[in-house]
Amino acid sequence: MIQSLDDLENIKKERDSQYRKHKKTVRICFGPGCQASGSRKIYELLKAELKSESLQSKVRVVTTGCHGLCERGPLVILNDDEIFYQSIGKRKAKAEEEIRLIINTIKTGEIADKLLMDSHEKGKKYTSVKEIPFYSFQKKIILNIVGKIDPEYIDEYIAHDGYKALFKALTTMKSDEILGWVQKSGLRGRGGGGFATGAKWKSCKEAHGSPKYILANGDEGDPGAFMDRVLMEGNPHAILEGMIIGGYTIGSNQGYIYVRDEYPLAVKRLSTAIEQARKQGLLGTNIFNTGFDFDIAIVRGGGAFVCGESTALMSSLEGKSGEPRAKYIHTVERGLWDKPSNLNNVETWACIPVIINNGWEWFASIGNEKNKGTKVFSLVGKVKNTGLVEVPIGATLRQIIYDIGGGIQDDREFKAVQTGGPSGGCIPKEYLETPIDFDTLRELGSMMGSGGMIVMDDRNCMVDVARYFLKFLVEESCGKCVPCREGTRRMLEIVERICDGEGKEEDIAHLEELGRAVNIGSLCGLGQSAANPVLSTLKYFMDEYEAHIKDKKCPAGVCKPLIHYTILENCTGCTLCARECPSNCITGEKKKLHTINQDKCIKCGMCYEVCKFGAVKVV
Amino acid sequence: MIEFMIDGKKVRAQEGEFILPVALREGFDIPTLCHHETLGSDGRCRLCVVEVARGTRKRIVTSCLYQVAEGIEVSTNTPDVMLVRKSVIELLYARCPEAEVLQHLARKFGVEDVRYAKDHDKGKCILCNICIRTCAEIVGVSALGFSGKGMAKKVTTPFDEPSDACIACGACVVACPTGHIFMKDDKGVRTIWRKKFPLAQCPVCSRYHAPVEQLKYISKITNVPLETLMVCQDCK
Numbered sequence: 001m002i003q004s005l006d007d008l009e010n011i012k013k014e015r016d017s018q019y020r021k022h023k024k025t026v027r028i029c030f031g032p033g034c035q036a037s038g039s040r041k042i043y044e045l046l047k048a049e050l051k052s053e054s055l056q057s058k059v060r061v062v063t064t065g066c067h068g069l070c071e072r073g074p075l076v077i078l079n080d081d082e083i084f085y086q087s088i089g090k091r092k093a094k095a096e097e098e099i100r101l102i103i104n105t106i107k108t109g110e111i112a113d114k115l116l117m118d119s120h121e122k123g124k125k126y127t128s129v130k131e132i133p134f135y136s137f138q139k140k141i142i143l144n145i146v147g148k149i150d151p152e153y154i155d156e157y158i159a160h161d162g163y164k165a166l167f168k169a170l171t172t173m174k175s176d177e178i179l180g181w182v183q184k185s186g187l188r189g190r191g192g193g194g195f196a197t198g199a200k201w202k203s204c205k206e207a208h209g210s211p212k213y214i215l216a217n218g219d220e221g222d223p224g225a226f227m228d229r230v231l232m233e234g235n236p237h238a239i240l241e242g243m244i245i246g247g248y249t250i251g252s253n254q255g256y257i258y259v260r261d262e263y264p265l266a267v268k269r270l271s272t273a274i275e276q277a278r279k280q281g282l283l284g285t286n287i288f289n290t291g292f293d294f295d296i297a298i299v300r301g302g303g304a305f306v307c308g309e310s311t312a313l314m315s316s317l318e319g320k321s322g323e324p325r326a327k328y329i330h331t332v333e334r335g336l337w338d339k340p341s342n343l344n345n346v347e348t349w350a351c352i353p354v355i356i357n358n359g360w361e362w363f364a365s366i367g368n369e370k371n372k373g374t375k376v377f378s379l380v381g382k383v384k385n386t387g388l389v390e391v392p393i394g395a396t397l398r399q400i401i402y403d404i405g406g407g408i409q410d411d412r413e414f415k416a417v418q419t420g421g422p423s424g425g426c427i428p429k430e431y432l433e434t435p436i437d438f439d440t441l442r443e444l445g446s447m448m449g450s451g452g453m454i455v456m457d458d459r460n461c462m463v464d465v466a467r468y469f470l471k472f473l474v475e476e477s478c479g480k481c482v483p484c485r486e487g488t489r490r491m492l493e494i495v496e497r498i499c500d501g502e503g504k505e506e507d508i509a510h511l512e513e514l515g516r517a518v519n520i521g522s523l524c525g526l527g528q529s530a531a532n533p534v535l536s537t538l539k540y541f542m543d544e545y546e547a548h549i550k551d552k553k554c555p556a557g558v559c560k561p562l563i564h565y566t567i568l569e570n571c572t573g574c575t576l577c578a579r580e581c582p583s584n585c586i587t588g589e590k591k592k593l594h595t596i597n598q599d600k601c602i603k604c605g606m607c608y609e610v611c612k613f614g615a616v617k618v619v
Numbered sequence: 620m621i622e623f624m625i626d627g628k629k630v631r632a633q634e635g636e637f638i639l640p641v642a643l644r645e646g647f648d649i650p651t652l653c654h655h656e657t658l659g660s661d662g663r664c665r666l667c668v669v670e671v672a673r674g675t676r677k678r679i680v681t682s683c684l685y686q687v688a689e690g691i692e693v694s695t696n697t698p699d700v701m702l703v704r705k706s707v708i709e710l711l712y713a714r715c716p717e718a719e720v721l722q723h724l725a726r727k728f729g730v731e732d733v734r735y736a737k738d739h740d741k742g743k744c745i746l747c748n749i750c751i752r753t754c755a756e757i758v759g760v761s762a763l764g765f766s767g768k769g770m771a772k773k774v775t776t777p778f779d780e781p782s783d784a785c786i787a788c789g790a791c792v793v794a795c796p797t798g799h800i801f802m803k804d805d806k807g808v809r810t811i812w813r814k815k816f817p818l819a820q821c822p823v824c825s826r827y828h829a830p831v832e833q834l835k836y837i838s839k840i841t842n843v844p845l846e847t848l849m850v851c852q853d854c855k
Contacts, residue, residue, distance in 0.1 A: 304768060321765060326662045326684040479746065479765075479772030482665050483703065486710035489770055490735050510734065514706060520679045521665050521703035 001281040003289050005167050008158055015159035022060035024106050029075040029147065031066025031234065032226055032265075033387070039074035042089045045099050046076075059106055065146040065234015066226075069134050070387040072117060077147075078105060082129040085115040134385045137403045139366065141374050142350050143390045146234030151269050154276040157237040163282055165353035169245045170290045173356075178249045179205060182352070185360035186372030191217055191308075191345030192420065192449045193525070194371075194438030200342060204332035205250045207340035214247045214255035214294075215317070215336065215343040218270075219301045219308040221260060222421030223472060225452035227376040228346050230388055232259065232266035235350065236273035240296060242349030244287065245356060247294040250342055255296040257346070258313050262303060270298055305422075305476035308450075309524050310335075310343050312478065323480045324524035345450065347376060368394035371437035375448070381418075381455035382409045394435040397427065401455055412457040416540070420449030422469040422476075423529035425536025426462060445536040447529065461558035462541040463548050467495045469533035477527070484527030487518040491534055499559045503549035512538060557618030560603045564619055567594050567607075571615040577607035625693045638682035638693055639667050647695055650704070650724060652711075652796050653747035654683045658756060661748050664711075666724075668703045670694040679703060705730050711745050718743040718797040743799035746772055750791035750800060760784045760836065762812070763791065781814035787830035823854035 002008060019025075028034075028043050043063060050056045067075045072086035085102060089095035101112035116125035117132060126132045149156035157163070169178055183198030204212060216239055220228040232239065243255045259267050274296055277283040285293045299317050306312045307322040314336045316322040335341025351373060355363045364372045371393040377400060380386050384406035391400060397417060401407070408414050416426040419436075425446030427434075434440050438448045456465065470492045479485040491514055494507050515531030515538075522528045538545060547553045554562040567577070573591040578584075585601045588594030596607070608616040620631050625642055632641040637660060642649050653664040660683035669682045672692040679699055694700065705728055712721045713735035725731070746765070751774060755761040762785035766775050776782035787809045792800045802811040807827050809816045818827035819834055828851035838845045 306768075326681060328680065328685050475769060477769040479767070479769045481663050482707045482710055482745075485746075485769060485772070486714055487706065490710060490713070493735065513702065516699075517702050517706035520699055521668060521706065523662055523665070523681070 002163070003281060005164070008163060008167060011155050011158045012161075015155050019060065019159075022058060024059045025079055026059060026061045026102070026106070027064050027067075027077040027148065028061065029065075029067045029073060029077075030063040031068075031070065031073075031147075031230055031388075033066065033070030034073035034075055037073045038089050038092075038095075042074050042076065042095065042099070045089070045095060046102065049099050049103055053103060053107075055103070055106065062148075062150050064148060065151050066143075066230040066388055067147040068138075068143070068388040068390075069132075069385055071385050076102060076115075077129065078102070083111060083127060084117060084129050084132060085112070086117045088115065134387070134389075134404055134406065137399065138390050139374055139392050140390045141354050141366070142231065142238070142347060142376060143234070143388070146230060149235070151234050151236055152272055154237060154273065154280060154282075157235070161357065162237050162353075163241055165356035166241050166244055166282065167288055169356050170248055170288050170292055175205070175249045175251070178245065178356070181355060181360040182249070185351075185355045185363040186367070186370075187348065187351055187355065187363065188371060188438060189344060190347035190351070190375065190450065192447060194448055197344060197348055197351075200332055200344070201246065201250055203330065204340050204342040207333045209333070209338075209340045211254060211339060212250055212252040213336045213339060213341040214243050214250065214252045214296075215313070215341055216243055216255065216257040216346050216349050217308060217310070217313060217343055218257055218259040218263070218266065218346045219313060220263075220450060221305040221308055221476075222449060222452040223469075224380040224454050225378045225421060225450060227378050227388060227451045229263050229266055231346055231350055231376070232263065233269050236266075236270045237277065238350040238353055239270070239346045240273055240277055240283070242352035243296060244283065244294050245352050246342060246344070246349065248292050252342070253293050253295070255294065256299050256317060256336075257296060258299050258301055258307070258317060260303060260307075261300040267298060267300060274298065304478065305472075306478045306524070306526050309526055311524065313343065314341065321478075323478050324526070326523060347450075366392045368392075368435060368437060370439060375436075375451055377451045377453045379405050379453050379455070381453075382412070382457040382460070383407070383455040384409055393437045396433050396435055398432040400436065400453065401432070405455065408455065408457050412459070414455070415458050415460055416456045416462065416465075418446075418454040418456065418465065418469070418533075419452065420447035420529075420532075421452045422472045423447075423526060423532050424449050424452070425532045426456070426465060426540060427536075428540040445532065445539055447532070459556055459558070461499075461554050461556035462537045462544045463495065463499055463554075464556075464558045466533045466537045467492065467499055470495055470530075473526070473530045473533075477530070481521075481523040481527060483518045483521040484523070484530055487514055487522075488527075488530050490514060491518070491531065495534060498545065498548045499554075499561070501548065501552045501559070501561045503545075505549060507549060508538065508542075508545055511535075563603065564598055565596055565601060565603065565605070565607055566617050566619055567596060568615045568617055569593065570613055572613055574612070576610050576612070577616060580606050580610045582606060621687050621689050623687055623689065623691045623693065626695055632687045634687070636687050638669060638671075638680075638685050638687055641687060642669075642682060642693070642695065649682060649695055650728075651683060652720070652745060653749060655749050655752075655794065658749065658752045658794075660684050661752070663747055664745065665707050666704055668700055670697045670700050701728075704728060709733055709735070714738050714741050715743045715745055715797060715799075718745070718799070720797050721745075743797040744774060745797055745799075746774065747796060749794045749796060750774060753790050753794040757794075758786070758788055758790050759840070760786055762786075776812050779813075782812060785812055785814060785816075786832040786836045787811050787814075787816035788833045788836075819849050821849065821851035821854055823850055826851055826853075828852070 074088050076085040076088045119126050145160045187197040188194040301307045304322045307316045309324050312322040312324040374390050375393045376390045418426045474488045477484045515535045518531045571593045578586040585597040630645050651667040653661045662681045662684045667682045708724050708730045716737045751763045754763045762782040792802045807818045816830045819831045834848040
């Protein structure tokens with residue numbers, strides 16, 4: 001049982017001495033991306049190889065949360081100087097050879113060039129994490145130990161000063177003082193709305209009614225977003241610590257974490273963390289001998305996107321179907337079971353220990369005038385370095401997409417970035433220098449959301465993008481209120497018609513009108529932003545809509561009914577396209593110009609993809 | 620007492636009251652399909668939207684769920700209000716073209732042209748929740764609920780099977796604002812929600828007067844013997 005600062009220090013010392021016993025450390029990324037590309041297999045192979053070399057007592061192998069650079073996974077990082085080995089075992093046949101190279105580095109210190117990441121300069125490689133722009137441009141205060149610690153052990157968290165903030169808060173600070181710190185830190189809710197966290201806490205603290213509840217939102221459901229997942233899987237104790245401090249501040253003894261059930265590892269890691277925190281007395285009664293009691297339970301969501309909305313989340317938590325309710329009376333006054341409830345995103349909760357440890361002044365020094373601290377983004381789409389990044393709020397889109405993300409794949413032209421999840425909006429290249437924060441994104445017709453960023457290039461059709469997100473929203477609308485349920489579906493019908501080349505000129509005005517009705521007339525935040533994918537693409541990419549409607553053309557070459565493939569004169573007759581074509585509609589003799597039978601062509605684009613001479617054109 | 624303005628007229632209301640009932644009491648015409656005076660508000664249909672100005676802040680709210688507050692200015696007829704209201708009518712009309720109440724609203728609000736393909740599989744159900752709430756909150760049996768979400772959402776009995784909880788009272792039929800729910804009495808049998816219920820025959824006048832299940836339920840909650848209830852109202 002941990003009851004004092006000394007107890008925390010002792011665990012830290014013990015861990016440190018254990019660390020010192022091992023001369024070398026290997027960190028294998030067990031984040032979602034790396035696991036999907038086979039990091040578990042690498043871990044097993046490496047363990048076996050270390051055993052056969054009798055090195056297992058000298059080398060500490062840590063399975064960690066996400067390192068961020070998912071594009072290069074599986075990632076293996078060596079020792080304290082953080083030698084960065086990437087794409088290990090990505091090609092199965094090479095896996096054993098690559099493991100032997102890693103063992104060699106461990107034994108001799110010799111760095112295996114083959115396993116390093118190429119740098120911008122031709123022929124040069126990055127050796128350590130610090131040299132890689134993807135990492136050096138980031139500022140990690142939330143994710144800093146995700147990727148370093150094994151999240152299944154509370155001692156690892158404590159060894160990195162975990163639960164010190166809790167001790168400080170409970171034993172040296174009054175609840176009003178903590179509230180003051182959170183207010184002065186300028187922290188805003190990371191779930192999307194960007195509401196001032198301190199103001200929310202204050203309202204809940206002052207609300208009448210008992211008991212009060214502390215809730216954490218881990219119901220991340222945006223396509224392409226995995227910030228919360230990585231945090232829950234990679235550093236679950238930071239969330240717990242934030243929630244306990246929140247409970248003490250607001251006057252609550254019970255917390256719930258709502259996690260979507262599609263994140264089984266997050267559920268497992270959080271459960272383990274709660275169990276271990278209870279065992280150590282950091283959850284339960286009389287925490288740090290202060291007389292303060294707090295406990296946390298996990299509630300698993302059933303998979304509805306709308307349950308990430310605060311009131312729907314609470315309905316679901318109560319065991320009802322996940323339908324939102326009107327928020328004219330705030331949930332801080334009447335939330336879960338009609339009791340005062342303080343809901344924050346898991347990332348917001350993870351900011352709390354950081355603020356308590358480092359002081360509100362420090363936190364407020366990061367970011368810009370109205371937006372403090374950092375924000376985690378999941379950077380996906382047509383960007384070179386897809387992955388998870390953490391930057392001070394106010395970093396520009398260019399910094400995120402180019403400096404960290406490495407620019408657009410194949411050095412193509414950047415067209416737009418979709419932020420804020422499905423009900424966010426698309427921001428065009430004119431705004432690459434815009435500092436990204438809660439307010440600027442809203443002004444641009446998008447939103448921060450929980451931090452999804454989908455990068456698009458000239459091959460993305462913006463009407464098709466609007467169609468994709470709208471379809472997602474139609475499927476995920478809970479169906480409670482008419483504008484969202486019926487309105488988004490009718491908008492989708494119109495957009496699909498435009499993609500099919502059957503758009504009418506009046507469709508644009510109709511979409512604008514209906515989109516506004518959906519946004520101002522819907523009940524919850526999901527419906528109130530459901531038209532954004534259409535409205536923002538109409539705002540910035542009207543020319544593409546017009547091309548679809550008037551010229552019956554899809555400039556990006558995406559909407560199948562509006563395009564066809566043709567083979568140009570520079571065809572070398574290599575026959576590759578003919579061999580790859582699934583509908584056998586390409587004919588031509590060897591070394592002679594090939595042709596596509598348009599009647600049989602299914603427009604799959606395979607010929608376009610495989611042609612090495614750029615001889616296949618989308619018209 | 621709270622004083623505030625609706626369309627320039629000063630009105631008074633009790634604290635905690637919602638705008639909609641106050642406005643209706645004061646003679647303003649605000650349409651609604653999911654609000655029911657016995658059940659209260661639900662905020663589903665969005666027909667009752669109004670614009671509320673509070674200081675410099677203006678926004679569209681559902682009047683059925685927005686509590687009155689001192690000094691607010693409510694407008695029932697702004698361009699945004701009419702945009703939402705007419706859009707909702709057009710959307711619901713396309714969903715339920717057979718529903719007379721929607722035909723009437725469309726005429727009243729000048730929604731002449733429905734620009735969407737009309738549905739033919741939704742009947743007259745606008746998913747207002749009134750039947751479900753009536754069944755749960757007034758009758759107290761909770762035989763109905765929603766299943767599915769989005770466009771697949773519908774009112775049904777659990778697992779779409781004949782309900783054990785339903786007492787065939789028909790309160791849902793009476794409460795339904797569009798006349799969607801099917802109920803038929805024929806030869807001593809009531810059919811409702813895909814289930815047949817025997818009707819009780821009055822031992823005095825031989826008239827079929829109520830479902831046996833409903834009488835059993837009333838007997839259970841009131842402790843009035845079933846035999847007494849079997850006699851119809853006219854012969855008691």
